[in-house]
Each structure stands twice: as structure tokens, then as C-alpha cells.
Amino acid sequence: MNDIIETIKFDENGLVPAIVQDASTKKVLTLAYMNAESLRLSIEKGETWFYSRSRQELWHKGETSGNTQRIIEMKYDCDQDALLVEVEPKGPACHKGSESCFEESIYRAENGTSKAGSEGSSILTTLEKLISERFDERPEGAYTTYLFEEGVDKILKKVGEEASEVIIAAKNRDKEELKWESADLLYHLLVLLKEQDLPLNEVLQTLEERHNK
Template sequence: MTGVPDFGSNELVPTVVQDVSTGQVLMVAYMNEVAFRTSSETGYAHFWSRSRQKLWKKGATSGNVMRIVNISLDCDDDAILLTVKPAGPACHTGTVSCFGQERTSGDEHADRVPAQGFYSLESLWATIAERANHLPEGSYTADLIAGGVEATARKVLEEAAEVAFAAKNHAFGSDSDGRVASEAADVIYHLLVLLAERRVNPRLVIEELAARAPRADS
């Protein structure tokens, strides 16, 4: 968290709440100085109810609390972005997000692919990049990067082979979904470490994938 909102100019500051795993906007509420301080101290989202004129902890009754991962302020210190790990639906109607009622001018029945949580890779990349920049002692990531491209490339090859074997075993029923996911996670992690060691921004990978999208199913 950086800084404190300008409560002197705005007694109530609008607060956007975002799921750390999916990047989905869950709700918008308001914080006053008490709600901000309580949220910061407890690590759980608290807001100020404009209708009841009282402090309330999100999920205090329903159990759908929101554990805070990060608190960010906008450039004017008059809006808050709360990144959280929600314990359940954000909306009182039972939907994941208060913005769940989509209104589009297109096909009302178009297929929608659910979010896969790739947003959380941003946090992983930030950690790996920090390790690459400072090479702290005792860090596995830093040690791997210090070993140069020979070390990072070797790990990518090893992990790629392991996920391939896990996938084949999965096909015969001897490995679980979780095992395949675990091995795939190792590949993604070590691939990001390789990119960090080579100083290649993963955004270039995303841009390349986006460029291929129109012809992906051709």
C-alpha cells in the first residue's frame, strides 16, 4: 500500500474492488477514514454504509469476506483500488460480481468463456522481475537467474518433459488433474524465469498470442 487517500477533500472515497485472481471488478463501495484504517489494520475489506451511516465489514453476516491483497490509490488520491481474495460472491444477489448483469447490443446468447485467473500471473511476474533485478541471497529464483541461460533453459526443458509425462499418465488414469496442473505451473513459472533472465518482457509473448488469435482456429 502506498499513501493515504485525501479524506480532507473527500469524506467518502469511492473504492473499486477487484479479484486478484481473475482481474474481475467485483463491486464499488465507499470508504471513509475509519473504514480505510480498519481495512488496513485488519487485512479485510471494511466500508462505510451511506444508508446506515455506519462501518461495515464485507461478509460479516454472509461469511463472504474479502481478504485484502493490495490497496492502491489513483493519481489524485481520491479513489481507491482494493485488490482482494473473496471468500464468496460479492453481490447480495448471490452473483460473483455486482456487475454480473451484462447488457450488450450483440447476440444475447453468445457463448462466454469464464475467466481463467491469468491475471494472477501479473503478480508472479512482478515477483520474478524483482528477484532478477536484486538477486537476493537465499532466493531460488535469484539463484536460477544467476546461473544464466544454461540454468534457466535447462529447467524449462526438464519441466516441459515432466508435464508431458504427467499428461500421458493422466490419459491412462494414473495421474490426477491436480498433478498435471502442478507440473504445468512449474513450466509456466520457469518459463517466466527464463524470460526474466533474458530480459524479454512477457508482454511481447502476449502480443504475439494476440496477433495469432484471428487465425488460431483456421
């Protein structure tokens, strides 16, 4: 570990910027700073530790709020003076309660991603996170809890049923019905992906790879 830490080029204050990114959605969550000790703790504990420039002390993300960040992978850039920390967040990253510290847009290119496309991607990742929380916490009375408790056969049955309903709606040329049944299918598919421990992002990456061929 010492060799790894010695590789990092800390600034004159002994700090290196750390970009924290959701490992599943690739959304940037925050920018913080690490010194050698917080980097060492992050590697040893498997959760993010940072150095507060204002308080001049180490801090463990989520120690008081419970919004911890389990580290999936850490990388340094080509100049070895910045870190990329991919995490599995448990709760919001921002102290203001939002998922990311970067929520306010100050510029968007006219030919950039459409608002509808952005919102569509956002709701899928939000739903995926909610399903993941249901999987971990199993709140009583929740439909998602019921599916996980019943197991993969029940989930597969629901995916099959909803796929059939989509087919029927399409055959009937009923757009309203097709809209609702498609939403049900997507939800149950996300439940299945969680049961199989397959992140949605890996499916999206596969689509992107096929598109780029």
C-alpha cells in the same frame, strides 16, 4: 498511516469510492465506499471494511456471511479521489450470491472478445477457485483433496501421465480423446500451480507479455 489517509481526497460526505477487484483474475467484484475510519480498519485488519451510505454505518465485508475479502494490495488513482482494492475473495462478493456485482451485460461490441473465449477464461478461473477451496478445506472423499494430501510427487506424476495421454491422442488423430485428455491435463496443471502457490493469472500475464513483444 495517517499520512496515507490524509492523502486521499474524500468527497463532501467524507467518502471515497473503492473499486474491489479479484487480485488473481482481475475481475471487478463490486463498487463500495470508504470513509477515513473504514480505510484505516481495512489497512489495519487486512480485510475490506466499508461505509454504508444507506445504513450510515461501518460494515466489515463477510462479517455475517463469511464471504470475507483479504486485501492483497490497495492503490489510489492519479487524482487521489478513488481507490482500487485488489483482494483474495472467500466466497461471492454480491449480496445476491454471485461472484461479482457486475454480471449483467448491457452492451458488447461486435468485435469484442468472443463468447467462447470469455467462457473459456471463466471456466479456468472458476476451476482455479474451486481447487483453492479444496486446498484450504480438504473435504473428505474429494479427488483434489487426495492429490494435495499425497503431495507434489503425486501431482507431478499425474501431470506427466496426462501430458503423455495428450501426446498419444494427438498421434492417434483422435479429436474426442484429445479433447478429454487436454481437459485432464489442464485440471492437473491447475492443481500443480496451486501446490506451488503460483496464481494462474501470473502465467497468463507471461503469455500476454510474450505476445506483445
